Amino acid sequence: AQTVTQSQPEMSVQEAETVTLSCTYDTSESDYYLFWYKQPPSRQMILVIRQEAYKQQNATENRFSVNFQKAAKSFSLKISDSQLGDAAMYFCAYCHGGATNKLIFGTGTLLAVQP
Amino acid sequence: DADVTQTPRNRITKTGKRIMLECSQTKGHDRMYWYRQDPGLGLRLIYYSFDVKDINKGEISDGYSVSRQAQAKFSLSLESAIPNQTALYFCATEAGASGELFFGEGSRLTVL
Numbered sequence: 681a682q683t684v685t686q687s688q689p690e691m692s693v694q695e696a697e698t699v700t701l702s703c704t705y706d707t708s709e710s711d712y713y714l715f716w717y718k719q720p721p722s723r724q725m726i727l728v729i730r731q732e733a734y735k736q737q738n739a740t741e742n743r744f745s746v747n748f749q750k751a752a753k754s755f756s757l758k759i760s761d762s763q764l765g766d767a768a769m770y771f772c773a774y775c776h777g778g779a780t781n782k783l784i785f786g787t788g789t790l791l792a793v794q795p
Numbered sequence: 796d797a798d799v800t801q802t803p804r805n806r807i808t809k810t811g812k813r814i815m816l817e818c819s820q821t822k823g824h825d826r827m828y829w830y831r832q833d834p835g836l837g838l839r840l841i842y843y844s845f846d847v848k849d850i851n852k853g854e855i856s857d858g859y860s861v862s863r864q865a866q867a868k869f870s871l872s873l874e875s876a877i878p879n880q881t882a883l884y885f886c887a888t889e890a891g892a893s894g895e896l897f898f899g900e901g902s903r904l905t906v907l
Contacts, residue, residue, distance in 0.1 A: 689835070713894040725885065725898035771837060775894035782828075782853070783889075783896055787837040 682707045684774050686786035693762045694794050700747075701757045701789045703772030711777030714748065714755045719788075720768040728770070731755065733777075759791075767793040798822045801886050801899035809907050814873040816902045818886030826889035827869040828896065829853075829861060831882045838885065844869055876906040 683706045693699035705714070716728040731739045731748050738746050743760045759766055772786040799820045808814055818827065825846045830838040840853030842861040850861060858880060862870045873880055883903050887896040 684837075686837075715894065717896075723883065723901045725887075725896070725901075727895060730895060773894075777892075781892055781894055782840060782843060783894055784840075785830075785838040787835060 682709070682774055682776065682784050684772055684784050684786040686772055686789050688789045689787070690790045690792070692792045692794060693759070693766075695762055695764060697762055698758060698760045699762055699791065701759075701770050701772075701791065703755045703757070703786055705753050705755065705772075705774045707753070707774065707776065709776040713775050713777065713781075714746075715773040715775075715783070716744070716746070716755075716757045717771045717773060717785075718766075718768045719771065720765075725771075729757065762793050764793050764795060767791055797900065799886060799888055799897055799899040801884075801902045803902060804900065805903045805905075807905045807907065808876055810877055812876050812906075814876050814904065816871045816884055816886075816904070818869045818871070818899055819867050820869075820886075820888045820897075821867065822888050822890075822897060823866070824888035824890055824897070825866060826892075827863070828887045828889065829859075829869070829871045830885045830887065831855060832885060832901070833882050841871065841884075873904075876904075878906045880904065881906045 685704045712733045714731045718726045747756045769788045775781040775783045828843045829841040844863045860872045886899040
């Protein structure tokens with residue numbers, strides 16, 4: 681069975697600094713997708729970034745980028761120029777490709793941003 | 796208006812009561828999901844539906860049931876609520892088989 685592991689329950693970063701959140705996953709599939717979702721205190725789940733496993737290029741969305749290491753099954757999220765509004769719970773998620781895919785989530789990392 | 800709407804947003808109930816959490820969506824997606832969020836456990840899948848006639852159990856379906864009344868509506872029921880069902884419940888839709896989910900705002904349920 682596929683699993684997603686986030687080994688950092690909590691992280692802290694100074695405003696304007698850079699922080700990296702870790703995620704590893706376990707799968708025997710070759711076709712899959714990886715995601716980072718953000719959950720601010722409002723509790724709304726928001727998609728931050730998505731990566732297709734077949735793409736070698738790391739996905740980037742403004743200040744958010746990933747380091748996708750397929751062989752190591754690692755998918756870390758880098759937040760540059762951290763802002764107070766980045767404070768949230770961040771969830772890493774996996775789903776395999778195909779018609780019967782379902783999203784599997786990690787346990788989350790709570791990010792605090794210090795002014 | 797939100798694309799995925801959950802009702803109620805918050806609910807307190809007593810052990811043994813029947814509870815229904817409702818979800819409706821205007822995104823036109825066939826796929827809908829119910830997840831449960833607990834501190835330290837992330838989001839776990841309760842039930843999912845790939846179309847109106849398709850209902851599937853997720854990893855933690857015991858004690859729950861669902862109904863897909865229409866493409867736009869997917870309800871989660873707790874027939875006899877117990878305290879360890881106290882959690883934040885999320886409904887989500889999926890665009891095709893993309894893996895990208897669109898979440899409702901969550902329903903916080905407390906069972907006393």
